[in-house]
Amino acid sequence: MSLRQWSRDLGMGFRFAFTGGRESWGRVLLTAVGVGLGVALLLLTTAIPNALQVRSDREYARADSTYSGQAIPPRADNTLLVADVDTEFRGQGVRGRQLEPEGSKAPLPPGVGKFPAPGEMVVSPALQELLNSQDGKLLRERLPYRVTGTIGETGLIGSAELAFYAGGDGLGPKVNGSAVTRIDTFQPRKAPSERMDPVLLLLVLVVFVVLLMPVGVFIAAAVRFGGERRDRRLAALRLVGSDSRMTRRIAAGEALAGALLGLIFGIGFFLIGRQIAGSIELFDVSVFPSYLNPTPTLALLVAIAVPAAAVGVTLLALRGVVIEPLGVVRTARPARRRLWWRLLLPLGGLALLYPMIGQGRTNGDFNQFMVVGGVILLLVGITALLPWIVEAVVGRLGSGGVAWQLAVRRLQLSSGTAARMVNGIAVAVAGAIALQMVFSGVSNDYTEDTGQDVSRAQMTVRLPSKVPLAEADRQLKQTKGVRHTLALSDGAVADRRKEPVNAANLTVGDCAALRQVAKLPSCRDGDVFTVQNAEYDTATPKLGKPGRKLYIDPSYSTSRGKEVVWTMPQGIKQAAQGKDPTGWAREGILATPGALPAKAAPAISGGVYVGLDESVPDAREYVRNTAARLDPLADSTAMAATSEARRFESIRTGLFVGAACVLLLIGASLLVSQLEQLRERKRLLSALVAFGTRRRTLSLSVLWQTAIPITLGLVLASAVGLTLGAVLLRMASTPVRVDWSSVLAMTGIGAGVVLVVTLFSLPPLLRLMRPEGLRTE
Known part of the structure; x- marks a missing residue:
């Protein structure tokens, strides 16, 4: 059979699909809608890798953190102070930064036209919508800034992301490389690729196959919509002289017409779906429509595979149908379906997967072709076995x-x-x-x-050193939805002012608080305790001696400390080691506030462990609001087991x-x-x-x-x-x-x-x- 004859017959079927009257048009539209839905989902699926990569690139391009071992640049005309003021609202993360430019050439974050002044902020469209709604009342109390603009798409990873940049003031003395840092550039590069765990790669492959297989099955079924009426119409062609093979090719041409129209519909559905995707959020994931650009190679594969599948499925379906000039022989008892070849598909899939049993994550990556082929054969086996069953x-x-x-x-x-x-x-x-x-x-x-004991506390509030811990504890105790609090300050003591040889942890709290993290013999304000025999702690026995001169918050080559002098008092007591609500086994030196010099307060940072009354709605939001009032740099974190x-x-x-x-x-x-x-x-x-x-x-x-x-x-x-x-x-x-x-x-x-x-x-x-x-x- 020549290619010319094939094209002529397919073309005749194509014309019949559009010129066969209302019934033909109805069948073509039905097929086109079905195929279009499948094509749209295929195109959306092929666009997912690009969307994830763009999200990752956008996240990397706005990176403003100073990582461990990375030197903080000195102040210059092109430097910017950045304070991390992230928060959370009803389970949704809110990315927040305070910005303080130190010169006219300070780098602007992506998506921001100009720096907000102190007391002002620019926000993402989603955050602005939330702040303007009735549901955002508690969050507005936490963000006491005047909105002066919105963040552009290039500065956000998704359309539903909650983010803001606020103007900062006086951040210079607070630079520590973590909560507050200094940068001279953002990262206008793509995110580096990392090697994926073999088991995770296996999961990714299986996820894509499992999601795409039902789509392929549906498209194969869609091209057969209205098949019985079409076959009866084809009987008329036998009356005018066409043979059975020519009739089947004409039927394939009709299916091809529906599939090609379905491709057009699918592109339209995809464009509509892409716009809709920009306004919804599923499982905390959102994208901009511009992210959803299908990979050209995969899109071309879809454009070729769908019409080819329409022709192939139609020819395969008609092999058991006898189209005669006077009708279609379909209602006679058909030959029984054979089982043996249907079992070969799942067995072949198992044969492809069997050699990789026991490989785990220690024997290299799984063979991607064998994984995909094996899973496809097993799932296709369902479509072959189900008609027989x-x-x-x-x-x-x-x-x-x-x-x-x-x-x-x-x-x-x-x-x-x-x-x-x-x-x-x-x-x-x-x-x-x-x-x-x-x-x-x-x-x-x-x-x-995590080791965290959520029965003792459900949140932690870390405070900058300038915030008085007692006042913070008092305000948090009075916050709606709080049952109890545990306030402790942390620091370090060492034997030298700079580059010490021996250093130990310092925990400061009143007697009631210290009893929550250690076993004390007796306690009153002014007492000092040493935790003996703590694992890996060899410095405490050397430092915890009466009359020993120590330095609170010593300086290192990578950081600057307050270096407050403290002479250890007489009557030091021993304490047995215990754990705080985060699971940290406290070691080193424990001290009550009366035992420390007055100058020690700025050299230690405080934290409050908060127990909540879970029956109070938005209890966590009230705690975060109190923490934000104490200091915008206060870090409120929900604990999890x-x-x-x-x-x-x-x-x-x-x-x-x-x-x-x-x-x-x-x-x-x-x-x-x-x-x-x-x-x-x-x-x-x-x-x-x-x-x-x-x-x-x-x-x-x-x-x-x-x-x-x-x-x-x-x-x-x-x-x-x-x-x-x-x-x-x-x-x-x-x-x-x-x-x-x-x-x-x-x-x-x-x-x-x-x-x-x-x-x-x-x-x-x-x-x-x-x-x-x-x-x-």
Whole structure:
């Protein structure tokens, strides 16, 4: 067969799609909408890597921290003082900086046109919207600055980011390289790439495959919308002389027309979705529309693959359909589906994954091609096995009520159509179960115990040295939602003023506070204690001697201290080591305020551990507001018993965002497919109603037609998902554990999507069940 003949037949089918009347147009539009939804999600997915890279580059470009070992530049005409005044509001991070230029050439942060003056600030659009709303009342109290402008897109990592730059004053004496630092430039470079943990790389690969497979399955199903009516129309072509092969190529041309129109729709949907993405935030992740630019190579691959898949799927679907001049032979009993080749797909997937079992994170990266190929074959195996299972099961279903019999007979006649409807949801559920198993299995490797005792305190407030600790403790005690506080100051003592040989930790607090972090024999104001036999502490026994001259806050080559002289008093007592609420085992020297010289106050920094009344709404926000009133540089932090690796958390967040989009697509695809099936059976439904069948019976039959295949699909998806999850866990050298609650949750979500779609399809079903539907022209 020549290429010219192929192109001529495809072109004829293309023309028939647009010139075949209202019915042809309806089918093309239905296919185009379905394909367009899939293409839009594919384009959004191909844009995710670029969006993440842009977010990372923007974050790096505005970096203003002085890292350990990095010298702080001296004051000059091109230097800028930067104070970190980050905060948090109702679980959302708020990035804040105070800026004080030291010369006319001081560098401006990205997205800022000019420096705000003291008492002024420029804010992100999202923060301005929050401050102007009723919900932002508590946050406005914490940020007592006048808004004079907004931060541009180049200075933000996302459209929903909360950020501000405020004018600073008198920051010079507070420079310490951490909370307050001096810089002479921002970082106008791309973020450096880092090698990813092999297990995390495995998770990324599986996440992308699991999210994209349901989209591909849906597109393959979308190009077959309206297939039965199309095949009946093609019978007319046989009357005018076309052979069966030519007829199939013409049908492929019709599918190609829907796919190409779907590409156009998909681009439109993508552009709409990209604009919508700029105004929403999912799982604390937001982007600007300009971030979502698909990789050109991947976009070209989508543009080629979708039309090619439309032609291939159509030719494959018509191989079992006999189109004769007088009709389509579809209703005769078809040949039984063969099982052996369907089993080869999942077995081939397991064969690709098996060599990497036990590799873990210590034997190099996983072979990306084998991982992707193995997961794809396992998930594609669902789409191959499900039609066979549905046919085998419905062929053995017995008698029942009228609704049951109508549903079972319809499934027996077109089990393949029923399987196609649920293929996408089955693939998505299988992938979700596998990923949930892997995330649950490896989460302990990326979650560590912080050692913090959240039963003793739920927040810490670190204060600059100039803030009197007693006054801060008093105000925090009086703050709404606070049950109790524990105030302690920290510092260091050494044997020399500069570059000391021996140094030890110094903890200052009243007797009640010190008893919370150590076991004291007796205590009154003016007492000093030494913690003996603390692990790794060899300096305290040398320093903690009566009459010994020590220096509080000594100077080092990398930092400047206050170097306050302190002579150790007589009657030093010994204390047993204990832990503060953060889990820090206190060591060194413990002192009550009366034992220190008056000049020591600026040389030590205070902190207050705060216990909250969790029944008070916004208790944490009241504490943060009090801390901000004490000093804008006060650092208020919520305590947590565990912390999670940032990359692991980011991958899981990406999965949740992608899964939400895929579920929306699957729901839309099922609804479109359901409506298409109802439209195909319009006359049949009208005839049944005309003969006296109750609408309730027909509605139940439609429900059974959906429930039976989806139940079989979810059972198969659970089996494949558990198998894939177990293999992936063995690849990561992690014990196989099944979280049955998660498995049930995933299958329940899949069933819930189908139930919602079925309910949405009931109104059009009732409209179709009218005797007027028998009228024809």
